[in-house]
Amino acid sequence: MTEPTGPLAGIRILDLTSVLFGPYAAAILGDWGADVIKVESLAGDMWRYTGAFRNRGMSGQFMAVNRNKRSLALDLKHPDGKATLQRLIPTADVLLTNVRPAAMARLGFGYDDCRALNPKLIYAAATGFGQEGPWAKRPAFDEIIQAASGLASSIGSDEEPQFVPSLVGDKICGQALAGAVSAALFARERSGKGQLVEVPMLETVAGFNSIEMLGGYAFDPPIGPSGYKRMKERKPVRTKDGWITMLPYSGDNWCAFFEAVGRPELTDELQVRDPVARAENIDRIYAAMNEIAASRTTAQWQELLLRLDVPHTAFARIDEITEQEHLKAVDFFVDIDHPTEGKIRQARPATKFSEAPPNLHRVPPRLGEHSRDVLMEAGFSDAEVETLVATGAVAQM
Template sequence: MAVNINDALAGVMVLDFSQVGAGPTCGMLLGDLGADVIKIEPPAGDIGRKLGPPWQHGESVVSMSFNRNKRSIAIDLKKPQGPQLVRRMAARADVVLESFRPGVMDRLGLGYEALRLLNPRLVFCSVSAYGQTGPWRDKPGVDGIIQAVSGLMSNIGSEDSPPMKVLTPAADMTTGFLAMGAILAALRVRDATGAGQHLDVNLYNSAIMLQQSAVASYLSCGEKPARTGTAAPYSAPNEAYPTRDGWIMIAAYHEDRWKALCALLGDPALAGDERFATNAQRVANRKALMSELSRRLATHTSAEWQERMEAVDIICGPIADYDMLAASPQLAHNGVIVEMRTADAGVVRMPGAAFGDRDAQARVRRGPPAIGEHSVEILHAAGVPEDEIAALLASGAVVQKKDVQP
């Protein structure tokens, strides 16, 4: 019997200390694949819970978007009972995921070297701004700063625009996906050898990897890429063009499609213009190409052009805003938007895990947890006696959400 991909990590326990975006994205994806992800946060909660607007019933939508399929236990690591409790949990865990500044977990007695003595099979993943070593090791960094120092911002926008950032937290999200991949690989090695390892995943490296072709091009020729707006710097036409009612993105740089586009626009001779005869010439003469195509494309709507272009196999698509995205029949068919219920915010909708088929994508076990929503439940599962649980709650070393019955 085939195992659903969303059950691939069933039986794997992850202790997730990470906060804000990158680490929580990784933990969420591991949870999507069936891992039991225990979000360990301070009594005041992950600092990402304060990001907003927007808010839904007082809860940060941004934070919720990174934290489904997890259970939350609120532990005060500043109290001596906190680290002691974590060590007990780590002895049974498969993965520890943390995003403190380098050295913080060591000072708490919860670093990799300390925990591997308790559990040699432990996979320990540290997510940081610049890495666990190097001259920038101790610098703080968040998504926007990393987009700046990695060179990413210098490439975004048009020729005359100031530097811009990717609106979605691209460095955070890329880091989360890379951390997930690293953990999956380390678990496979662990299963083969019996030994865990310490993984050093950081936003800086991830943002550079995100720029694979651009950085490779610079290292090859030494020329800094120009800001080309919607255009791909290595091919043309491959950018957005204005139509009668909006914009349409066209990728017709392969020679057959370029000729088909010229014919569709009623000017087949344009394909033989010496300025545009090859992809390299079209890239070199992009402004003239933009002028020629824009004048012709302004005669019809985006929808009309899309229908005509698709009929002759020209790759294209309208520039969709989120209203158009939400109404897309493909979005509805793919099932990538999932709905879940939370303890405090009610029903929330967000992109789900795009793994496997539609049924796998739609699998959501839990909505994003409230702070300490599962504290007592997790302590019971860890084998902590009732009197010790009561003492932990009384001391404030552990906090249980008040309207959840222990």
């Protein structure tokens, strides 16, 4: 363990979230220096048991979004567990939850309950659907949001939608939640007031997807079809010996590309200089590029496109991503010695702050590893902690 050095050092967060959306947001805030206390049930976050692991409850997926946190195992349905959290709330700056609001209210930890205990608290709710809409009480998972937001239709088509094979909804919303909490903390610095922050998944992903995918429906009445034709045409390009993504983007890029490959006549034939005509002809342009791509190897294309300053890259295999040239040069993936899990590999914080660099200051916690420490810091006596453990309100390693 090292001291946190990020811009949120000194901020304390109670993280009552599980799986990915909320924990990812809390991990980002922890990377940025916050003291994140992960409040788990006595069984632990179910994400602990998903994916590959050396020891039960410490999967690689769990550890990726639960570093820089301390674990407090607490039974909130137990009267003493409830009373324990009530004593912790006044010590916190932020409470994060992805428990549905009605369930939090039944537990006695809705926004009004928590505000009464700590008027300066930022209460951040990670929800599936905005709480003013008819779907407010529905459960939400990533695929539900991909389907309902239009993202799956954008990836596939209206006739045959497809899911992104990654939990992108959770991760997009986790980043949005981290930003929202940071903004609310900044507002509190000016006003002295806490507030309720809600980040709903459906609205967040629908807005994210709509930027380019509304297409002609960005106007009322619509002036063209929905979708972004260029994205539908952009696909991996097969070379003589593999694959590459090449992305001539500007008119100058396309002119340089067709000139370099000995096909200058396509510059005028496909009208690549004019951005409007280029967009209209993009299917023909990409078809020509695909045909030409088969004439050279991936390495030959990389050498040529780099010289032309045309955006491009070869494809990275998932199992080789830690050796990708750029990521390796900037030491993006780091090896961490975990006391129980051995050597683990994680991505370091990507965001940089020149005056307050974020760091990996805590390894991912075992369930209840910090229960005693957290409670003692909050003013609980040894005898009180022992009683809480004996009654089953708290678990500790």
